[in-house]
Amino acid sequence: MKGYRVLDIDNVARIGLMFIDGDKLEEVLLDKLSTDYDDINYHHEYFMELKTTLMKIEKINPDLSLFAILWQLRPDNDNLSVPVIAGGSLPVERWFVTPVNEEMRKVFRTGKPAVFHRSGDASSYYYPVRNSAAEIVGVLELLDKQGIRCDI
Amino acid sequence: MQIYLLKEYFRIDCMTGNPIEQEFSDDFIKYENSMELECGRNQYVSFQIAFDSEGEEITKADVEFSDLKGENYSICKEEYSIYIEWFHKMDGRYVPDALIPIEWNTAKFRVPQDEKYLKGQRVGVLWVDLFIPGDAPPGEYCGKLAVSAGALDKRVFDIRVKVHGVTLEPRSRICADLNSYADSVSCAFPSLRANRDRYVDGSYFEVEKEFYRLAYDHRCTWHHLPYTHSGTIPQSFAPEVEGEGKNIRVKSWELFDRHYSGYYDGSAFKGSKWGGHPVLYSYLPFNITWPASYEKWGKKGYAIEFRRILREFTRHFEEMGWKETYFELFFNHKKIYRFFPYDGDETRFLDDSEFMDIFGALSKEAFEDTDVKFIFRTDSSWSYGHHYDSKYSDMVKMWVVNKCIFSWFPESVPVMKKKGNILFYYTGLDRLDANLMSLVSKPLECIMMGTDGFTLWNVQGFGEDYLATPLDNGRQAIWYPGHEFGYDKPIPSIRLKVLRNCMQLVDMIKAVEATPLMRKAKDIINRNYGYDDTSWWKEKPEFINDPPHTWTNAKLSDANPSINHVGSSLSPVVLDKIRSEILDVLSVEGF
Structure with a gap:
């Protein structure tokens, strides 16, 4: 059992992705076109399942101190990304709808993982989340070496 | 010169x-x-x-x-x-x-x-x-x-x-609630910010106590929410717990007690002109993911962990004799911050009201089984019209209501009072240069609208250089960090002093609530404002019967543009007139 702690970030993601239900991620945000600050609404059950999965992913290798976040693209503008569910920390981009960075765009387009090295030691590891039809419906971010939890 | x-x-x-x-x-x-x-x-x-x-x-x-x-x-x-x-x-x-x-x-x-x-x-x-x-x-x-x-x-x-x-009685009867979010103290004081041991070595407590005291000395209550939107709690703002499920327990109360006991037994306020009384209200650290982890949401382990630690709180608070403060179970989480699926604060979508059912059920037994004043609180806006006369106002006993929306529902006040609920409205501070009558109107509105208090939603937003211009032109600060002048304490403001002076007046008015003098005091206020009793309330907007989630912030702003600035068109001398006339009335009657 001691060996479980040596899993690297890719292996943490590999295990985590097995438990993230892409169909539920597709449906968790009930109004994907909302723009009003107070207009956001979730499918409670799907959110709970996805969020608790993120919390477990963060604990697969406690030594890594990863934070897990799920992202989607805005259906009306695929240049914009939405941090749909945060695990223990917000992403560096906080809670805002934000322009898609190149690395995340690459994941949505190619289905291959990518890494965004941020200033300092922090890096965002991006992995595609697929639904049961094998479509990419979101991105799992594992935020590494963020240090301080991004919170509000 | x-x-x-x-x-x-x-x-x-x-x-x-x-x-x-x-x-x-x-x-x-x-x-x-x-x-x-x-x-x-x-x-x-x-x-x-x-x-x-x-x-x-x-x-x-x-x-x-x-x-x-x-x-x-x-x-x-x-x-x-x-x-x-x-x-x-x-x-x-x-x-x-x-x-x-x-x-x-x-x-x-x-x-x-x-x-x-x-x-x-x-x-x-x-x-x-x-x-x-x-x-x-x-x-x-x-x-x-x-x-x-x-x-x-x-x-x-x-x-x-x-x-x-x-x-004037030592204790306030109206609560002027100065709200803030932990830890908004350390970030304002470089010496604390640089000290990793601040929550255990006593340095944080010393500075924080000065905020509580400054509020107390100005007849206000400082609220410092002890968790973030993720549910994270700074060290000492909750007791350390150990174990999980049936084995969860408070490991030690020592640090929590060192942090809070002075506020809850009143010893932190000794030396004040108004004696050492316990703080009127205080947030509890309970939230969606503490003490029960959200990982267990919906499972029996969640309920067990929540109830067990809540029971430990009621027992400990009974043993400590902390029976004068209202301890609030409050869920500040908002969906926009992506951590949880409910708007515990300002519930807009009616199906989010489910969180009140859940936590009402989890807390009911423990709350009913103690004489410590634990209370389920919600801050309400969009859904207030749906909630004030529903099962939710039976289980949630403290309502802090958006001023604009509250002003549409005068009929809610007797309903809430009949249910024995505590009722505040919430609003914000004005710009620094706003007429001070807008500020002093806030406690007066409690008298005229029948609330037990009012909340200023944030008083700890100082900005990068408040000596030049405070954040948001002063809309988020009612006091300031004193370290610029060599002391690790907050310093007061003119607005805090003026608010105190008006709080003194409304506390004296509130003391005669059950007598005909209350009517006389209200008549004086109305006359000086050019109002009658109905003027404090606003017409319901056309969209009132639409589901709250279809309203927009723009619609709300349009509905009552001036409701947060009542009194701003009045000359400041009106304060003197009101005070003089009311003191005349009260002193004749010998209160």
Whole structure:
């Protein structure tokens, strides 16, 4: 059992992705076109399942101190990304709808993982989340070496 | 050079000497010989001393008070306290707000007060508080104020105080709730920010206590939410727990007790003019993911963990005898911050109300089984019209309601009262340069609208350089960090002082709530505002019957554009008139 702690970030993601239900991620945000600050609404059950999965992913290798976040693209503008569910920390981009960075765009387009090295030691590891039809419906971010939890 | 006195409610632009409340300049008076004040007993009264240097530098000023002599009693000169007014730049004007306690001796009064921030300052102002002891017999008190500065000969002013035969009770009956979010203290004080051990070595507690005390000394209650939107709790804001499921327990209360016991037993407030009473209200650290982890949401383990630790809280608080404070179970989480799927705060989508069912059920038994005042609180806006007369107002016993939306529902007040619920409205501070009548209207509105208090949603937003201009033009700060002046304490503001002075009045009014005097007091307020009882409320908008999630913030803003600025069109002298008339009424009746 001691060996479980040596899993690297890719292996943490590999295990985590097995438990993230892409169909539920597709449906968790009930109004994907909302723009009003107070207009956001979730499918409670799907959110709970996805969020608790993120919390477990963060604990697969406690030594890594990863934070897990799920992202989607805005259906009306695929240049914009939405941090749909945060695990223990917000992403560096906080809670805002934000322009898609190149690395995340690459994941949505190619289905291959990518890494965004941020200033300092922090890096965002991006992995595609697929639904049961094998479509990419979101991105799992594992935020590494963020240090301080991004919170509000 | 000129030296003159000012009432508490007119402020001076330090560069021009003009009143900040320009639109009421007809009522602006420079008192050049004497100052007349009115108040009850066991309370403060305030005025200001202005030094117009007319371009001459002032490097030193002397202010000397005499005792105030009455027929058979003297109010000691030691009851005076003085503060230097600091001026903040706003839209080309310099507005005073931060008050530097002069007894600190770290900032000497001078004009200009500061070469960097206040170059070209022409007028320097001192704020004066005078406390009237509770045993001072009613009557006229007279004393002298001698002032000198620069080359000017000593000026002597007469100070006359009419003390009415009405005594302010030590504890507030209306809650002026100053809200903030932990840890908003450490980030404002570099010495704390740099100290990783601040939550255990006592340094944080020392500074935090000064915030609680400053609020208490100004008849306010400081609320400091002990968790973030992710549910993270800073060390010492909750007891450390260990184990999980059936084995979860509080590992130690030691640090939590060291942090909070002074507030809950009142010892932190000893030495205050109003004695050492426990804080009126306080948030609990319970949230969606503490003590039960959200990982267990919906499972029996979640309920077990939540209930077990809540039981430990009720038992511990009983043992500690903390029975005067309302301890609030409150869920501040908002969906927009992506951590949880409910808007616990300002529930908009009606299906989110489910969180109240869940936590109402989890807390009911423990709350009913103790004489400690645990209470389920919600902050309500969009859904208030749906909730105030529903099962939710039976399980949630404290409602802090958006002022705009609350103003559409006067009929909700008797319903809430009948259910025994505590009712606040919430609003925000105005810009620094706003007419102070808008601020003093907030406690008066509690009297006129029947609430138990009001919440200023954030009072700890200072910004990068508050000495220049506070964050959001002062809409988020009612006091300031004192470290700029060499002390790890907060310093008060003019707005806090003016709010206190009005709180003293409304607390005296509230004390006669069950008597015909309440009606008389309301009539005085109405007459001075040009209102009747209905004017405090607003017409329901056309969209009121649409589901709240279809409303927009723009619609709400359009519906009641001025509701958060009641009183702003009134001359500040109205405060004096209301106070004088109400003190007359109350003192005749001998309260």
